[in-house]
Amino acid sequence: MPGTRLIELPLAKIQAYAAELEYSHLITLMVEEWIRNLSAGINADVLPKEYVLVETGQSLQLAGGQIVMARRETVWLSCTSSASGTLSYLGRSDLLLTTDAVLPLTIGHWATAAAAPNATHIGAASTSAVLTSPAPLGHTLVAFHGLILSAAQTKRDHDAVAEASRLHAKKQAEQQTMHNAIQDLVAPLHTATRRISTHQPDWVGTGLFEACKVIGEYLQIGIQPVKRATAQMSMGYMLKLIAQSSHMQLREVALRGSWWTQDNGPLLAFVLDGDQKPVALLPKTERTYELVNPRVGTATTVTSEVAATLSPIAYTFYKSFSQRTLRPLDVLRFGFHKSSRDVRTVLLVSLIITLVGLLTPIVTGIAFNQFIPAGDTRSLIAMGVALVVFALICSALQIARGIAMVRLQSRFDATVQAALWDRLLQLPADFFRRFAAGDLGARAMGISELRRTLSGHTVSTLINGMFSVANLLLLFVYSPTLALVAVALAVFAFCVTLSVSVLTVRSQRALQRMNVKLSGTILQILTGVTKFRVAGAEHFAFGLWAADFGELKQRYYKSRHASNVLTVFNGAFPLIAALGVFGMLAVSGRAALPVGDFLAFNLAFTQFMSAWMQVGSVVVIALSAVSTFEQIQPILETQPEVDETKVDPGDLSGRVEVSHVFFRYSEKTQYILKDISL
Template structure:
């Protein structure tokens, strides 16, 4: 088959490769079963990298799989959601393409070595009664195709075998194997014969490897597991795989034939085209049914857990207070009653002395109450709670919130905290550590008991009953961001409706009172002063003073509203952006520098400041322009139109200058981003720069961009000065033109008091217009900040809403055929790696540098996903699990890991609420206890950046203590003991063995390797040896033996 699929598309002249016509020439080798076929010029090879999936959709296409297997998946037609594995097409299979479904599409992903060949169906399978010269433009195509179809039986047999292999793969992919039937109810269907199916009987094809039997209903009615077969009058054949069954409904007679027979009589293409939509429908039904089953299993498990918990809590309550405790469902309705602190009764005895189950249940209810008050919705599938008791109530709430995927943080309740709005909180009573909900309502806090008791208003006396530690939640950004700007404002202004109304009302009132100034000016100077009406002048002045004081009060209200909006916006959005940043996959951080990401995240504060100030200015300026224009229309419509023209001209000129200023702001933002990154990198690499005596080069490198940024800032300042100068000159110029008209042609247009009022109003309108355009221009300066945030907000989080909680892991790890490469066209770093680690097993991974050891660890931790194959924990695919929940049960020490800046205590404990005794025990297990005892402040000794005050061995032990404190079920250590002496390493080894955890250790140190239960030897991305170290050492020809000999020497 050296020339099969090597020619151009007869319609386009392009090869059947990528949609743009690109492709590579055919290779010399072709696998069975089509080696015997020798047609020329049918298409070109479609090189398919394993990281580049192909959609096997189309109406008139066949796909030949060569070189390696092709994994088949059902993918979402919209390009979102997870892929569902369907099966595998082996080399030599010829796959018919399926139509593009409304919800799903058939997709293939190549295994290493696989290549696809795309060819139109008409090139290999003729349509019934279709002369070949109608299908080809080239003269030679007819004779070649005719020769291919009719020349030899071997050609037809090879093509039929390839089609059978492809159809078998598709039929097995979309249909579940039916349950076995007893022999007396099974009828064997043989080709080229009629088979009668009686009631309660099913027909099965004669078993043959990869064969497909085509069946047609001759009489009666028959169906398969996924639908009814076409009626006799349709005359259609339907393919049936080795696992399919046909049943009469109730009786039927069916005829059967082979693919080769249909190919010979020229009807195969028609039957194949008729069957494609049916196969696509069956695929969609299977995916939908499996999704429904998955959801049903999750729902059933959640309900079973909740029911068991409710029953247990109810039984315990009945045991404690059998006559007065309400049923288990009353916890859902805490009731609207509110009492004062003086009239509030003490908690019940069951609340004061809760059992572990009651405490967990009450905590879960409080979390739901506070989350609901904060406007946060947790998916019901994520509300399962780990009921393991914990002595610290704060840690218990944080754990429940983490399980429900609610971002949370502990806070301190100090001072008169209940008098300020700090959002809904989870508090704890001093007596019994009972959790309570602290909810803000109508300007004060109320304490809600999860057991359904009355709500208590929080006062100084009530606050004294609460512990000083509480937990608050904050809303995460939605996964589907859409428009970034709209998202940030809708998200950041959530809960600001009252302040926005106050801001608008105060602005309207201030503008309305501001109209008194031009009107009073015209009346006083145009009428009262000439007439000498002193009482009216005094009254008008007093009215203006009172209006000014009232306007000042409205201004205070407006400014307070702006401050509240700005603070709420910055707090909410800043927390949401950092939460999103921390939930992004590890591969995202390789595409951006630390300075870029830090600048983008911290730019939220700048956005809040600018937008809040601009919003207040824009609202007030728009109202001033509109109201003063209305006033001018009242006095003189023609002059009002003239003033509107002058205002429009001013706005146009200022807009042109502002657009130019915005262009420079964009360049400046990009340059500032680069400068921030350079400063950060220079400070981190300062020791290396000093060793190389390259401080001057670093300074020069920074100075070039700094000078350019200052040059751009000067340009921006010149444009801003131009705006100021234009405003200073344009207002007097327009006023002069207006007065000239009133003194000349429009002398009789209005009285003196009207002229004065109109002039003051016109000046105010021009000033407000300049303020409006300037504010909008300054708002444009934050547009580049939105551009910085866009990559963070548009990147999907590492954990989707459909990820499942893994439960408590036992430590079983299974890697199945994992292949990984860092770039699509690069060599595989891991090549079809398969390994299985039993719970509690100690596995050492060894191999030369660059063989893929650290990459394997990245795959095990979910930092990267294999391009083919999978990683399983306790039989669960890691790609479908909550990666954070998995990693939380793992202790990890990565190669070149560095401590954080902070105390030894904070480095070991991290963000968890571990006690000092637990921290000391972790330090002892890591062999660090004696070193900490010699420090001047013990656990509270502060470490500088990267722990430079510690030796390499102390840093390693510190990171090991950080991994051991959580008592993990799985330990991953990547060269974690390379800097330790033999005595300390022995301590670490004994400590990790005592944990009875699964240990996967990447090491070169012989003493570590020889203590392992099993050694896995990697070379060039493949596992070349695996077994106990003694057995591998005995193999003198093995790589492990040579590895040990080099160390012994």
């Protein structure tokens, strides 16, 4: 710093100043600062978990391998007996403390008693005591400087080796990535086989990482290796480290009954042998599983015999959201991952149901135009039987569609809800200051509310409305003029439904905000109910709840009023639309339209308007999901507090230190705590 003056003093003169009362405290602080700065350059990465604390003035007897650390300030250790053992600095055999030397020990550093026939007797002195002792300060500091230089040299060599190992591992990872990329490019040329990686990482020989990697490829999760994992770690702890480094969640599940005949998602299981070899269980179809053993590169279909060789305990993985800001489309894509088969089933079955439904008006028209005038009873009976068969087919298809939709909803709810809570737990601390606890809990459970809102009935109705266009095309086949009237009526109904839905969404948005606010208020009241009773302020708590609850009911009434208007309209409009079609037919004077064609047209028109009006009734319910999603949006838009560039610090260790604490209740009272250091 500017103005700083450097004064060179011999160590003997410094030691002489330390004996004088005027300079002793300053010299002590300077020497301790020098010791701390030198020691800080060789801080160990991990502190020992078991050690003995020592203070100045203490004498200890240490067994071989026992560790001693300073409790508070810098202490100077020395071996007090010539028959005693020796101490090693930081537990290293090359940094031994001779019997005639003194070792300064700062907080965060330690000494280990070397293995010896006799116990190691040590004494701990303060810096001021060492400075005023007859022993020359130069000899003491030179010995300590030698230890520090040796430790620094070793640390530099170790860091160089670690950096070289890191670069080598990075190069191997790049080569493996290129190898996998090339195999992926040529995979379409070998569709009969599936590549299973058998590369084993250096840090573990159990194949756990590779089994997790197979499941990660299925779920599109980047499984990251754990640098600090060793083969001595337990399987469960190693799995926990892999999950943490890969930003995913685990859940232990039990393999009971005929579990392999149900779709339970990918699982990590263990073979019942001496080594508990980990394997990946991947869904092959909806009712079959495939066991992948990455160590030998085999894939086997799971049967009852194969299942008997597995441990009854397995693990299921939960994929996390991307660390970036998420949009609604991202959430939908995430929730419906690996669900394309069920989505195709729902759409295909809905199309078939719609096409089968077209047969009813067509068959009715044929019956009234041909079979009834001709008195063809046999054909009428055959047609009736065909209609019954068509109805049974539609019922079976609706059951299949319902099962597929239940699978879709269950998978979406489980994956997205778990990912949402995982993201919530990773958000920065300032995010939680913006919301009350109840408010945040209601927002986090919004995914379940979305699933209930967009239930099977709602989605089925929307899909039926989409495919009802086929009935509209049939109307143009029978009468283009009347079909245009039907289109005009449908457009009018759509405009009315859309207008009411916009008003409903506005009311629902305010209702949703009020609902989460009330949830937070209720939680705060329940949390502080004891304080309310002690203060006799129950009526204030009741008034606080009543104000929010009353406003909630008012907004609910407004929201329901718009929904009731739409319900009345949906109930009355089909009859009005039918009257409009009949009136148009009468006004146009087109009596040439055969009775059968008119009945077929009327049935197709009824089916079309019924599906369209049902869409109008559920569109309000579907649009209410918009306000629910808006409540979840802050969680999805806030980026998690996860930095991929930071290094895993390993197991954290430390202690709480209290230094020179004074406390009293007021300035006029005595100190309860006076200069307490712990």
